[in-house]
Amino acid sequence: MEEAKVTEVPHLERRVGKRKDPMAILKTKLSSSLSCSVPRVKTTLTGLFPVVLWLPKYKLKEYIWGDLMSGLVIGIILVPQAIAYCLLAGVDPIYGLYTSFFANIIYFFMGTSRHVSVGIFSLMSLMVGQVVDREVYMAGFDLDDTKTDGILNVTGDSDSSAVNLTMGAFGMECGKECYAISIAAAMTFLAGIYQVLMAVFRLGFVSVYLSAPMLDGFATGASFTILTVQAKYLLGLKIPRHQGYGTVVVTWIHIFSNIQNTNYCDLITSAICISVLVAGKELQERYKDRLKIPLPTELVVVVIATLASHFGDFHGWYDSNVSGAIPTGFIPPKVPSFGLMPRVAFDAILLAVISFAFTVSLSEMFAKKNGYTVRPNQEMMAIGFCNIIPSFFHCFTTSAALAKTMVKDSTGCQTQVSSIVSAFVVLLVLLFFAPLFYSLQKCVLACIIIVSLRGALRKFRDVPSMWRVSKMDAVVWMVTMSASALISVEMGLVVGVVFSMLCIIVQTQKPKVSLLGQIHDTTHYEDMEEYENLMSLPKVKIFRFQAPLYYANKDFFLKSLYKAVGVKPFLEMTRRRKAEKKVETLAAKEAGRADKTNGEVKVGLGSRELDFHTIILDCSAMPFIDSTGMQTFKGIIKDYKEVGVTVLLASCNTTVIDSLRQGSFFGKADKDMENVSFCTVHAAVQFANDRTSSTSELSNPVPRELPSCRFSIQP
Numbered sequence: 001m002e003e004a005k006v007t008e009v010p011h012l013e014r015r016v017g018k019r020k021d022p023m024a025i026l027k028t029k030l031s032s033s034l035s036c037s038v039p040r041v042k043t044t045l046t047g048l049f050p051v052v053l054w055l056p057k058y059k060l061k062e063y064i065w066g067d068l069m070s071g072l073v074i075g076i077i078l079v080p081q082a083i084a085y086c087l088l089a090g091v092d093p094i095y096g097l098y099t100s101f102f103a104n105i106i107y108f109f110m111g112t113s114r115h116v117s118v119g120i121f122s123l124m125s126l127m128v129g130q131v132v133d134r135e136v137y138m139a140g141f142d143l144d145d146t147k148t149d150g151i152l153n154v155t156g157d158s159d160s161s162a163v164n165l166t167m168g169a170f171g172m173e174c175g176k177e178c179y180a181i182s183i184a185a186a187m188t189f190l191a192g193i194y195q196v197l198m199a200v201f202r203l204g205f206v207s208v209y210l211s212a213p214m215l216d217g218f219a220t221g222a223s224f225t226i227l228t229v230q231a232k233y234l235l236g237l238k239i240p241r242h243q244g245y246g247t248v249v250v251t252w253i254h255i256f257s258n259i260q261n262t263n264y265c266d267l268i269t270s271a272i273c274i275s276v277l278v279a280g281k282e283l284q285e286r287y288k289d290r291l292k293i294p295l296p297t298e299l300v301v302v303v304i305a306t307l308a309s310h311f312g313d314f315h316g317w318y319d320s321n322v323s324g325a326i327p328t329g330f331i332p333p334k335v336p337s338f339g340l341m342p343r344v345a346f347d348a349i350l351l352a353v354i355s356f357a358f359t360v361s362l363s364e365m366f367a368k369k370n371g372y373t374v375r376p377n378q379e380m381m382a383i384g385f386c387n388i389i390p391s392f393f394h395c396f397t398t399s400a401a402l403a404k405t406m407v408k409d410s411t412g413c414q415t416q417v418s419s420i421v422s423a424f425v426v427l428l429v430l431l432f433f434a435p436l437f438y439s440l441q442k443c444v445l446a447c448i449i450i451v452s453l454r455g456a457l458r459k460f461r462d463v464p465s466m467w468r469v470s471k472m473d474a475v476v477w478m479v480t481m482s483a484s485a486l487i488s489v490e491m492g493l494v495v496g497v498v499f500s501m502l503c504i505i506v507q508t509q510k511p512k513v514s515l516l517g518q519i520h521d522t523t524h525y526e527d528m529e530e531y532e533n534l535m536s537l538p539k540v541k542i543f544r545f546q547a548p549l550y551y552a553n554k555d556f557f558l559k560s561l562y563k564a565v566g567v568k569p570f571l572e573m574t575r576r577r578k579a580e581k582k583v584e585t586l587a588a589k590e591a592g593r594a595d596k597t598n599g600e601v602k603v604g605l606g607s608r609e610l611d612f613h614t615i616i617l618d619c620s621a622m623p624f625i626d627s628t629g630m631q632t633f634k635g636i637i638k639d640y641k642e643v644g645v646t647v648l649l650a651s652c653n654t655t656v657i658d659s660l661r662q663g664s665f666f667g668k669a670d671k672d673m674e675n676v677s678f679c680t681v682h683a684a685v686q687f688a689n690d691r692t693s694s695t696s697e698l699s700n701p702v703p704r705e706l707p708s709c710r711f712s713i714q715p
Helices: 022-034 038-048 051-057 060-089 093-110 122-138 160-170 176-200 204-209 212-235 247-257 264-286 297-312 314-318 341-370 376-391 402-410 417-437 442-451 454-469 471-486 489-509 554-565 569-589 596-606 627-642 654-662 681-696
Strands: 513-519 525-527 539-545 612-618 646-650
Touching: 038 051, 038 376, 051 093, 060 093, 060 122, 060 212, 060 297, 060 402, 060 417, 060 442, 093 376, 093 417, 122 176, 122 212, 122 341, 122 489, 176 204, 176 341, 176 376, 204 341, 204 376, 204 489, 212 247, 212 264, 212 341, 212 442, 212 454, 212 471, 212 489, 247 471, 264 297, 264 314, 264 442, 297 314, 297 417, 297 442, 341 376, 341 402, 341 489, 454 471, 471 489, 513 554, 539 554, 539 681, 554 612, 554 627, 569 627, 612 627, 612 681, 627 646, 627 654, 646 681
Parallel strands: 539 612, 612 646
Antiparallel strands: 513 525, 513 539
């Protein structure tokens, strides 16, 4: 076959700018950040409060109806959910209404997303509730919510010192519900502080370690925990929430062991409410194109169930557990207890990260859908203040919620003015209608929570398609989901993050390796296992390693290289030494005979000609190397040189080149660079063939100029 035509590659001059002094860069940034001027103050304020930029440009006639409609719908959805999610958070219903009200107001001023609905979220409520129940139990309170509030269960294993310390910190008698919301507020304050600090120090990159499959698995596993925790309300069973690991398993064991104590009034009510709620959701999904607004199924169920419970006196006749008195108005604000913060400092970190991750991901998702941009750092700042400020008003941790955000988008929301409308709806309930929910059964609230989990639980249907697309993502989803459901929600998050990172490490530890062959009539080379009709080059082996070369995979790199080329240099050298020693032994025995054959035999036995003379390492898929990788390169060049094989590098990116130069890989002043590293695989092939042909000739021919890359550093 005719040799492929080669296009000469021009010499490439590497341009490296002069590095700036780090101290000079730091001084410049500090002077810029600490400078005070009118434009600087204006920029800072408009950046912190984006509302001052978009509100003056508000198109009243174009936006107002969509914002009013979406705000009313979300407000109607928020009221029953705010009351219901307090069951998960372990606090009184009034605090859920406070949380929904303040979060919407603050995000209106500070958020950059036009569509995100910030407020109570089932996952956040569950995580808050687990910490609240743990601390309430450790403080000596009885976790049975049917007992009289404020009675201490002083047992041998209760942490009485914690109770005394806490009571002293409050300077007042504080019952169970007071202590519970104090724990929630302290944790919320810390979570907000963490989020603001992350925004100030630009630590938003933390969310990149929370992959979509991991978050989906985490949400699904947490949904199992939520379902389990609420199951006792469906049956009217009076069992305390389990503390520690294995909540799902232990709680179901308790449920089945107490199944004979089922309250049939709660059971029948739950069956009816779930049927109505599911039917409403199905109708909404089936006819969503025809319905201009979502069906207010939750509100209808709450109203009808409250009326039925009130006039039927379910609490008096059937001992059904009801919500109880919900006060109107606002409780005076109070500084979160600093004495409680050390107890919940670690829990607040998990809350802060999850809250930020969900908020930013939803913000970017709906911004992309509707054709605008958001600022992730400002979103972190906004959600941080949505936690800090409300914590002074007896609120718990908030986040963006997917379901309400989708409803907001589908009902014509244009701006965050809709959040003000939603807050106004909640305010009306707080001021006037809250006492009307006194007779609302807790099983009805549990039904609302469980039906809202349909979206997360439906993720099981996506597992087969996820497995076909990426087995690694499917495994991450299943491991995270299982850990969140079977161990604990917090541990599930940790397991998910660690396992996801381990999967990435495993992928780089054992990446794909291949020998390359030439595509006919071209200067391109591809994997001989993946493509047919490739031409294997005589005397040249081209090896590609599709991962960075670092300390964790250098052994796999060496094993793969030896297996691909079929020669281990140290074994080849050992074989040759043994052969030479054998020849010398035979020669010693025939010392009296001076025969030239012996010399010829010695050469023939002592050296074996390999079927290749050059190994080319294609580094195009190698993003970086560390010092161990560089030493590995040096080692294989040295080892193969001893058996007469040359090792060349091809297609190295600038990062790899810089690492090699810093380690003096190319010798003093990079004198060996042009003979070791080449811009393309084909240039390395040409160099290898030409050098071999030139050494086999008796005379020294004029060498042909080869395409190569020359690097120079400009000061």
